[in-house]
Structures are given as structure tokens and as C-alpha cells.
Amino acid sequence: MCGIVGYIGRDQASPVLLEALRKLEYRGYDSGGIAVVEENEKLQVRKIKGRLSNLDLLVSQQPVQGTCGIGHTRWATHGEPSDVNSHPHTDVSGKIAVVHNGIIENHASLREWLEKHHVVFRSQTDSEVIAHLVDFHYNGDLLLAVRETVKRLDGSYAIAVICEDFPGMLVVVRKDSPLVIGRADSYNLIASDVPPLLCHTREVQYLNDLELALLTKDEVTIYNLEGEVQQREIVHIDWDIEAAEKCGYEHFMLKEIFEQPKALHDTLFSRIKDGKIVLNAKIKEALVHCNHLLITGCGTAYHAGMVAKYVIEHFAMVSVEVDIASELRYRTPLCKAGDVCILISQSGETADTIACLRLLKSLGVVTIALTNVVGSTISREADLVMYTQAGPEIAVASTKALTTQLMCLYVIALVMAKKETGALLEQLMLIPSQAQLLLDKQEDIQRFAARQFNKDKVFFMGRLTDYAISLESALKLKEISYTHSESFAAGELKHGPIALVDESTLVVAMCTQPLLFAKMDSNIKEVKARGATALAITFDMVQDFNATADEVFRIPTTEPYFSPMLTVIVSQLYAYYCSVLKGNDPDKPRNLAKSVTVE
């Protein structure tokens, strides 16, 4: 989704803004722009369609001077990607500039109203109304004008505003869209996410919904919509700069795949004391007394929930319901006060998951956020929060966020099963080093991808947790390689999907449930008989499938219900190499954004 940045300090703003926008590229964008103000000078805007290199070139040809500015990467929603639709947008006189992330739902009626007041629009965007409204309400007080504007907006927004009358002032406001303030010595910054701030500061402040902040180079003052000053603590972010850099890897995705052993280790071992799992007391209390657990999330986070359903029901014998957040929020949820829901979200900013959180809270459900981002909306609004220790995940395709979500869910399952110590925990403690063993064999997957990356169709199949992780494997492959990939519960094959299988199909059979090996072997035979190529993924001690599958990839042996944390690494690597071999950029897949902050 769009990214916004802002800087106010002593240095020239444009290099800081351009660098910060580069750090937000991963969110997905189709155009970029900056606006800068300088004492006694006209506001200057540079914006252009396409990659940020176009903007760099434009700014180098037409430099802008000023120590206060805002910037934007746009991901088109209203109006095609074009120079004129790019942000920043300005008012008619060109002295107020605005960048916006989100959607203004009532933009059409506001536009009509403004046009009646003789405003001539330049773009097709919903965001341009904001610049004209700020101008309409502006009477020498920029903060008041933004406050009055916001009262008229429906929808979601993170907005930053500058005005040439106040070159030492930057005003921001948010509702249902992320915005972080970075506090540094003698300068301050804002951004849609933490990574652009890390090379300046690790001290940040978060705005609540419908709060505004007035930034000068030395101060940040937060207000509510009534204009009352709000106190806000400064939060320290432990992520280091390297965590948000590629560090020699060709892509963030590959780096993040290889960070999984450490991320899994940190996520698990921070919760073990004297050989026993120690979970936050309130989370434990809520979970051990719960009779019915609901889990929700979107995309990969939903798949983590799917795995957890099998695992928790198997070990803890508690019924678990999993639903996609965009469905759950609109159906009739049969929840009651005292039920517990785990809301999974790497970013903590996904619009549908936030909507579920608010709905469930209103029904009296105890909400537990499982997220990677300290201070994110979900972490602040949920009753309880459990953090993954994955570090920043930059690549659009989620990898280490998923495996660390799974690790947290396994911890939860063992606590609910009252197995905080013992053989299962010992197996779980081996997973980080087993992930490393698997990564040490990555060239085998790379070679397999080199032989198979051009298949027309790739189907993943499995049973139980293998089915759940098949869903994730198919998503990963389609996201970055644009291959038509699907996943099936292997037992469903005969009920329809097998009609699609032919010589152009690769079938990846996830086979880590020993009690179901014979069934999977039959499924492999069935697809082979229709001409498909079959890859089986199983444990290193297992000799089954040698005779049936074309190739067998073996992962370290673990408790069968723990295998998703390992099998998924194989499909992540396979998806990554297919993407690269097809000439795609796996970090910036077409049409996708890292953080889906609008519906």
C-alpha cells in the first residue's frame, strides 16, 4: 500500500525523504513524489509515475531546497498511475501540500461540494480533496485546518501536511492506517512503518486513531480532535539497521528465509525458563480456561491459523475455529463473552484483521494479538499481545513471520495441552537447528527449481497439517512466480481436482503424517498415472515414496505435527528460485503490497 514519510530538521529534506521512500519500496508502489518548504520560498513539489529512480532523476534535474518536507509512494486505488495522480497533492494556490495513505470513502461527495465552491481538481484521486479541504479551513492556523478537515473525512487515512507559511511545521493525523513518529536529536520524522526511521533513531511514538501531531525540529506535540494535548510514551525499537538491509543477499526474501533458524530460536527460547515454557500469565489464564478458540488472519497469517487448528485440537483437545478475517467480519459470528480469539498479523495493520478485532471486542471476546510489530494497531488494541521475534520482514512474501507465528502457536498448543515440559518441548527446541540443516541443503531445491520452474500448473497436496501448509505453499508460489498453483486436501483429489492433472502439472506431495503415508502414496500414483511429475517431501528416515514419486526431498525428522515449520521452508525456497528463474523480482511482486491497510 502507499507509503508516507516526512522530515523536519536542520538538513536538506529531499535526500532524507528519498532515502526513506526507498526503505518503503517493499510496500508496493507505482509512483512517487516529495514536497519541500523553505523559509520565504514557494512550496516545491516533484512527483512522477514509475520507480523511485525516476523521482531521483527528476529531483537531481530540478532540485528542491528546504529543511521540512513530505514524501509518498503511491499504490493506485482511485485513478490510474500517472504523474498527476501521484502525491503530494496541493491546494489550488499551491501553498499547502498533502500526502495520504488510505481511502477517503466520501471523496465523491466532498469533491462535488468543493467543485461547487469553485475548486478545480487536477487528479482523479480521492486524496486530492484533503488538500482543498485543508485550504478551505485554513485561516492562518494549519493545525486547526487539518483538525477541521479530518472531521469531514470518512474512511482510513495517515496524512502528512506542510504549508509554505510555516516552513518549520509538519502536521500529521491518522485513522485506521499506520503512522510512526521517529524522535531524533534536533530533528523529527514520520513514516508509515519503522524501517525508514531506523537509520535515524530507534525512539518512536505512535498516534492513536483520530489523533494529530504537530512536529517541529525540536518538539512533537500530540492532540486529540478536540485540540487537547495527549501524553504519549516514547517506545524503544530493538530492531537494528542491518535487520532492515539486504546484507549481501540478492533479495530480502532470500535473506529472510535464511534468518529463520535465528528467528525461530529467539521466538521459542525467549519463552523457556529452566527447561519449561513460561507464557505470559494472563494469556495462559485465558487459553487454559477456553472451551472454544477462534483464530483469524489474512493470507499467510490465516494459514498459520489453519496449522494451529490441527495442532491444538490434536494436543490440547480443544475445539478451534479458523476463519479468514475478511469473511469473519461480515458473517454472523456465534461468539459470546468469555470466548477467546487469536488474531494473527505480521504487520499488525491489516484492515480486515483490525475490523475483526474491534467486532470481537464489542462482543466481549478476549482478544490475543499475535504480531511481529511492537506498537502496531493490533498490538495496541487487543486485550493481550504475544510478539514473534522475527525482526523486520521487508519482502512482500511472508516467510520468517509465518514460521515464528507457527512457533508461537506451538507454544500455545503445548501450554493448552499442559505439556510445558517433556518430550514434545524437546522436539520443538530442535526445530531451529533442523531449519538450519535444511537450509544447508538449499542447493538441492535450487536445482529442482531449475528443472521444474516452467511448469504450467503446480498443485500442492497433503493431509492434516500437510494440507494446511500446502495452502501456504501454493500462495507463496503464485505470489512471486505468477505460476498457477493450487492446494488440495489429498483426499479431495478424486472429488474434482484430478480433472486438472495432466503432463504439464507438477504435484508436490507433502508427506509427513506417517499414519497416512499409504494414502499419500496412492494419491501420488493417481497423479502420476495422469502424466504429472511428482515431488514428495518427507522425513529423512522415511524410505516410502522412492518408488512412486519422481523425486523425494527429505527434511529432518521431527514430531509429525511440527513438520510445517520445516516443509514450508522447502516451498519458500522453491517459490523464490522459480521467481528468480522467471526473471521476476521476488521482493516486489506485481499487484501486491506488503501491508494491506485498506479493504
Ligand code: AGP
Ligand atoms: C504473505 O506472503 C502475503 N503477502 C499476505 O498473504 C499476508 O500474509 C497478508 O496480507 C496478511 O498480512 P499481515 O500478516 O501483515 O496481517
